[in-house]
Each structure stands twice: as structure tokens, then as C-alpha cells.
Amino acid sequence: MLLRAEGISRDYFRNGRDTNFFTAVKKTDLEIEKGSCTAVSGRSGSGKTTLINMLSGLLTPTEGRVLFDGEDIYAMSDSTRAAFRNRNIGIVPQGQTGLKSLTVLENILLPAVMYGNEKDKTEKARKLMKQLSIEDLEDVFANELSGGELRRMAIIRAMINSPRMIIADEPTGDLDDISTEAVMKLFDDCIKNGCAVIIVTHEAECLSLLDVPVTTLRVDDGVIKTQSR
Amino acid sequence: MRFSSGLALKNIKRKPFRAFAMAVLVMILSFALFSGAYVIISLQNGLSGYKARLGADIIVTPNSAKGHGTVDDVFLQGITGNYYMAKNDIDKIKNTEGIEKVTCQFFLTSAKASCCSSRVQIIGFDPETDFSVLPWIGETFDGTITDGDIVIGADVSMPADGTIKFYGENYHVAAQLKKTGTGLDQAVYTNMNTIKKMAQSAKALLSLDEFKNADIDTSASAVLIKVRDGYDIGAVTDDINIHVTKVQATSARSMISSVSDGLDGVSGIIGALTAGIWVLSAAIMMAAFAMISNERRKEFAVLSVIGASKKMIFSVTAFEAVLICLSGSAAALLMAVLISFSAAGDIGEMLSMPYLAPDFMTFVIIGSGAVLLPLLTGVLASLLSVLRITKNETGMLLREDA
Structure with missing residues (x-):
């Protein structure tokens, strides 16, 4: 078992409402195996992003704990958890997440450079860029890219450190069919190499491009149901 | 360290106007501190020389x-x-x-x-x-x-x-x-x-x-x-x-x-003006760093997503603040030194008071203070604004941005 969530839930506080907090994710247990693919679906505001943020160590659950390889990631110090995330979890957040002061290649290599692991990573980055057809954009600054190009850059950045788990929030949202296919192929390869991939998506059809079994989690008003395997 | 300084330099290079504006602010603060202290000490030296x-x-x-x-x-x-x-x-x-x-x-x-x-x-x-x-x-x-x-x-x-x-x-x-x-x-x-x-x-x-x-x-x-x-x-x-x-x-x-009464009056005015400029510049620096950091919430969130600790984010922003403040202070110091030396006689004559430039050691101390104080203010302002943002969890920052 790579990742286990035990009784995690998350409340948000908000001002100016009748009730001052609401539960985005209700108490739930979850297990993610090595080399597995999990799709998370549900309506907007159902709690999908909150769930994956808790799983990736970016948002402390109100209750429960998240164990990665048996280690409680929220029991770690900020520095330890950050380094742990850098090493083990590749994250593709929602929206555009390129650092504008860096070129595409620099953005992609940033997770490796951060902890001095950039050796041999440039070649890997170039190979992945070629696979996602952005190899000509190596020296272009992030603020000059289209939404789709930025998304592909973020996906490669999440893979550069060969993490053991990739969590991608709507990774194909801005992509055309050809790019979507290329991205799903990359995820497919990662999974076959033992990486666990969690994909949040509204586009169920993209999952059919994967050549591996997919577990689907349906999030509905903070309640998570395993729908199919 | 290499990551922090490298990213800080790239951020400054890609946002030259922002960095320049901040450096000018630091320059004003540094210049006011140096000139104020220099003139007051020169007047006090003049009075001591006069007494002696x-x-x-x-x-x-x-x-x-x-x-x-x-x-x-x-x-x-x-x-x-x-x-x-x-x-x-x-x-x-x-x-x-x-x-x-x-x-x-x-x-x-x-x-x-x-x-x-x-x-x-x-x-x-x-x-x-x-x-x-x-x-x-x-x-x-x-x-x-x-x-x-x-x-x-x-x-x-x-x-x-x-x-x-x-x-x-x-x-x-x-x-x-x-x-x-x-x-x-x-x-x-x-x-x-x-x-x-x-x-x-x-x-x-x-x-x-x-x-x-x-x-x-x-x-x-x-x-x-x-x-x-x-x-x-x-x-x-x-x-x-x-x-x-x-x-x-x-x-x-x-x-x-x-002479001493006159000097007290002049020193008081210069001191108050220096303090006023310092407080105003420090407040503007705080506000400017807070605004810049606010603009950079998304950037900090992204850095955290890819594995940067809060300490790393602090050091990137601290490096930027140090580079900006040092360049602003250095420019101010150069300007202040040129003016102080070329106009030393004129200042004493204008104030009709004994005016004796400080010795080299005092000069170094004033100069260091005029560099260090704005540097500390800038770094502190930058760190406080980053602290205000990073006290939120990354998941919350991403949620605000979504």
C-alpha cells in the first residue's frame, strides 16, 4: 500500500454565511496502491480538489491522517514534508502554474534544482517535452505560453523527479485531443513503471485512453464513493 | 542557497521596474539616514572643535x-x-x-x-x-x-x-x-x-x-x-x-x-526630518513589499506544490530584498558621499555654524548604519509580508486562486 487516508475530513470556515463553516470532505478512508490509477470525478464544488490537496500534503485534514508508505505526512515538519513531497509526489495543480520569471525548461527543472538533484534531468526534461510537443518552447518564458502549453509544462514538471505518486487536477482541461492522448500515454507509462496516478477529471472519455485499470471515485457533496474498478 | 539566490536573481531580472522602484525607495531611506547623521555629527564635531x-x-x-x-x-x-x-x-x-x-x-x-x-x-x-x-x-x-x-x-x-x-x-x-x-x-x-x-x-x-x-x-x-x-x-x-x-x-x-543652542535647534530639525523620512519610507516599503507579496501568492503556492519549504520561500524573498536594498543603499551612499564632500564647506556656511566632517571610522560607522538599517527594514518588511501569506496552507492558497 503506497498511500492510506484514515478517516480524513475537512471543514472550511467562511464569513458572512448563516453557518460559519461547512464540510467540504466528509470523513472517509482511502487506499492507493503502487502502480494504480485512480480517477476522481464529481460536480464542481463537490470536494474533489480538497480531497487531493489533503492526499498530497498541501492541506491538513480537520480529522484523520494520511500515511504515505506508513508515514504520517502531517506529522512531519514543514521542511521535511516539503522535501518528502518534492521527492515522492508530483502535483499538477488546477489553473496556470508556471513561474513567469523562468523559461519553460527552468520551470520544468525547478523541482530538481530546488534540492540540487538536477544532474541528468535536462535530458529527461527534453525527452518529455518532445513527447508532449513543446520541445521548441524550451527557452520561452512561461508568461508567453498558451493555456495548453502551460498545462503540458506543469505535467512534465510533476514528472521530472520520477515521483512515486502523481496527483493531477484536471490535467487535460486545456488540451486538444492530440495533446490529451500524449498526456494520457505519459501517465500510462508512469503507472506501468509503478507510479500511482490520481487524476481529477470531468472528462471520463480521456480515461479510456489509458491502458491500465482505473478505479473511479465519485465525490458527491463531500461524500466519496468508489464506483468502479 | 543556490536555488534561492538563483531564483531571486531571475525574479529581479524579469521584473526590473519593480526592483528599480523598490531600490529607489531604499535609496531615499538610506540617503536620508546617512545625510542626516553626517550633518548632525559634523555640526557636533564643529562645536567640539570650537570649544577646544x-x-x-x-x-x-x-x-x-x-x-x-x-x-x-x-x-x-x-x-x-x-x-x-x-x-x-x-x-x-x-x-x-x-x-x-x-x-x-x-x-x-x-x-x-x-x-x-x-x-x-x-x-x-x-x-x-x-x-x-x-x-x-x-x-x-x-x-x-x-x-x-x-x-x-x-x-x-x-x-x-x-x-x-x-x-x-x-x-x-x-x-x-x-x-x-x-x-x-x-x-x-x-x-x-x-x-x-x-x-x-x-x-x-x-x-x-x-x-x-x-x-x-x-x-x-x-x-x-x-x-x-x-x-x-x-x-x-x-x-x-x-x-x-x-x-x-x-x-x-x-x-x-x-552656538550650542543653534546647533541643538538645527540638529533637532535635521533629526526630526530624518526620522520622518525614515518612518515614511519604512511604511512605504512595508506596504510595497506587502503588495508585491500579495501579487505573488500564486507563485509561493506553486513553489510549495513542487516541494519548497516555507524556509526556502523566505530565503528567495529575503535574497531579493537583500539585493534590492543593497543596490539602493550603495547608490545612496555614493551620492551622499559625493554631496557631503563637495558641499561640506557650503553646509557649514549655509548654517553659519562650526562644521567639521567626521573622521574615517565614524564615516564608516554612519555608512554601515545607512546600509544596514534600510537592509534590515527591507528584509523584515519582505519576510513579514511572506509570513502573512505562507501562514495559510498551500491548499488554501490554491483554493483562493482557483
């Missing part, structure tokens, strides 16, 4: 000195004048009760004519009785001032041939004095024999009105007095003013306190 150089408790000048240039004017502003009191009055002053030491000085203004190299105040002193000029000369010259020798103030140009011409005669420059920041720096000093020889030449050459009724051999321009222990300086001063006619006795303390 007066040496006397009471200074007596003839009433005719009024309107020409008082001792105060000569010492403070280098305003020169020829005025003399008769031997009779000098003797009366010497006989006043409570006097421990007394010495005379003879003033002569050189003419702006072909007979003289430059127009300066020449002060003649009596080496036998002097307690005011000799200790000062002793700081730079350990020989004896013989007849025909002159000692020049720090602001008088040293002639190439070592002589200066006054009233048709050349006089040998024996030494140049240390700077005091007062009018004394523009004067020339010599013994009584030499100055009286000069005065005789002046009388013969220019037939000056001042010498019509003056017996050059026995008269003096100022009498400097040291009061005996146990006697009140004010009382001795009053005694002279009451009993000796045609002279004006002034206690050195009152001369110093009028």
Missing part, C-alpha cells in the same frame, strides 16, 4: 569691533576685521580681580591687493603668555614659531614655495594646522613681533583708518582670559564690562551656548 580652540573663559574686544566682525564672527565664520584697544584699557582688564591667565591677540586683515597673496585674517599671539593657539599648533608642529614665521589654518592654500606675501613682505609657512570646522581654519597665525611688523607695513602702504589712533606696538585686538578657580566667570565678565570702558567682555560659555 577657544581655550579662554572670557574674550574681550574693543567696542569698535561691533559692526566689523566680532571675535565670535572671526572664530565661527571667518569674518575678518581690524579693531584695536589701547594699552591703558588692556592694563585695566589685566588688573581685574579673579584673573589667572591673560594673553593678547592682534588681528590684521590682509588686503586684496598686489601687496598680499590672499585676503585672510592674520592673528598674532604672544608665545610667552598664550594658552589658546599654541596647544593647537602643538598638534601639528613641534618647533618654535620664530620671527618671520607664519602658521596657516587648514583652509588656507599651502603655497608651492612655502611663503606667503603680506604687505609686500614674504613670510615663511612653518606649519599648517588641523581642521577645526570653524573660521579659525581660514586664518593665519604668527607671533606678536611678526604681526606688528606686518601692521607697520600695512600702515605705511595703505594708510588704514584703523591705525590712525592706534599704537601698534602696545595695542591688541582681543584679550583672552582664564579665570582663577573659585571665581565666577559671569561675575568677572560683568566686572570688566562695568569698570573698563570702550570694551566688550563676553564669556566663552555664552558664545558656546549660543
